[in-house]
Amino acid sequence: MKALPADDPRSFAAQASVHCAYCDGSYSPEGFPGVELQVHNSWLFFPFHRCYLYFFERILGSLIGDPSFAIPFWNWDAPDGMRMPAMYTDRSSQLFDPRRDGRHAPPKLIDLDYSGREPRFTDNQQIDHNLRVMYRQMVSLSPTPSLFFGSAYRAGDEPNQGPGPVENIPHGPVHIWCGDPNQPGREDMGNFYSSGNDPLFYAHHANIDRMWSVWKGLDARRHTDLTDPDWLGASFLFYDETPKLVRIRVRDVLDTGVLRYRYQDVPLPWRAARPTVTAAATRRADSLLTPAAQAADAKKAGKLPITLEEAASVAVKRPVAARRSKAEKASREEVLVIDGIEVDRDVAAKFDVFVNAEDHAAVGSGGRELAGSFVNVPHRHGHGHGKKGRGIKTTLRLALNEQLEDLKAEGDESVEVILVPRQGKGKVKVGGVRIELMH
Incomplete structure (x- = not known):
């Protein structure tokens, strides 16, 4: 040809x-x-x-x-x-x-x-x-x-x-x-x-x-x-x-x-290949219900916004305070929202998001405590359109219904969210973390 x-x-x-x-x-x-x-x-x-x-x-x-x-x-x-x-x-x-x-x-x-x-x-x-x-x-x-x-x-x-x-x-x-x-x-x-x-x-x-x-x-x-x-x-x-x-x-x-x-x-x-729960995660979920744990997590929450140079932990209040029925969960998904994610578009970056992981480093490759990840594939910007600057700002949304069931955390008032940088350490900023209900 x-x-x-x-x-x-x-x-x-x-x-x-x-x-x-x-x-x-x-x-x-x-x-x-x-x-x-x-x-x-x-x-x-x-x-x-x-x-x-x-x-x-x-x-x-x-x-x-x-x-x-x-x-x-x-x-x-x-x-x-x-x-x-x-x-x-x-x-x-x-x-x-x-x-x-x-x-x-x-x-x-x-x-x-x-x-x-x-x-x-x-x-x-x-x-x-x-x-x-x-x-x-x-x-x-x-x-x-x-x-x-x-x-x-x-x-x-x-x-x-x-x-x-x-x-x-x-x-x-x-x-x-x-x-x-x-x-x-x-x-x-x-x-x-x-x-x-x-x-x-x-x-x-x-x-x-x-x-x-x-x-x-x-x-x-x-x-x-x-x-x-x-x-x-x-x-x-x-x-x-x-x-x-x-x-x-x-x-x-x-x-x-x-x-x-x-x-x-x-x-x-x-x-x-449904992920499995570690014993450490179950213990952590129980400890979140204690007043001491809630006070400690409230203090951690003041870290945001933050540049992810190392693992960061934050307590996040759930929009529901009690275990929901199967019908309620089917109609509205509980979603972890990580917003204000800022990164240079030329940077290869990744961070993992854990929920109720007592020791995220001990979570295996199939650990249920891993809620999801954010990945940025580099893409050069040289065509001159759009606003000046090389950064992007975006949001990560992670469904939680199934994970909360597996972690036995459906009755908790809050969960602990741990953000762990894997690639591009110190080059990713996170503005906020919250949980919302979503259709």
Whole structure:
């Protein structure tokens, strides 16, 4: 097949630039010239990347003369897929990218919770850890559409309203795990502006897109697409295979069958990997009920806002003072909200959030005390749109219903929240922590 010139919108270089353009300040929303458009850290994350893959796949199929061509997905959520696929690691293949982390070539198992440090796990431990990560992100933290997709992001809003669980993990850590640590910004995969230059990016995001389909199949009653007209009407511009500039809306891509593809039905071993509780967590939950513990935690609460240079603990009052019925919990999720998160957009950062963990360092890889994590994948900003400054400000929302049940903390007036920096220590600021009820 003859190579396309770089200025052809169907070329690999041009297609790689599409991702950069939509996440690094190239565009402003129509009617809001002073505001940056950002497709990450909000409810646009899933539909944008589905649209992106859709047109990329159509272009490839047209160029090779095979309209049935389909992008393969890298199913890092199952043990057999937890290594970089061999077709992408063959140095003689055009799918190989030299700007990857050489330490993570096969047979190295991926760490879906990667924080810049190599875990000290055996292969079996790593697999178990990854499966528990997947359960937490896909089941515990994604009970409703508003939580799964991420925070609402409407025309005129500042970007980075808040990511959904899957965008945080495993999406973010897989990016950083693949990127080359010897490059200034962990290019290619480790930085949003450059990640489209690695063919592995498309297999990674095909599996992210698959997670959207899988999630809907886990609970057909509760796991539905959003119905908000602002989400359904959000649109993006892409070049198709002709090449012609076309507009596509979120409502157009909700049914993958209409887009002429469906994902292979493969096992989901993480569905049986519910995290477990340590004995230390149970003791801590009991101690929270004592006046002395409540007084001590109230004193800790004065630390916020804080720059996360080390672990920080804060007592957070719950919006309900008694154990709720099953129906009440089904109608309104108790959600831990960590807001005012500020970080330089060029910094790879991660912090973990624990609830009622007497000793967070002793919590195992499947510890139920881990409520969730925040991850920032670096993305350079050099296009000149939006407000000055290199920082982002966002919010993390973590569902608590299932975790409070497991920790036997449903009757507590407050819980202890511990924020533990894992990557980018001293470079992340947290403004506040609260618990609210959310539909």
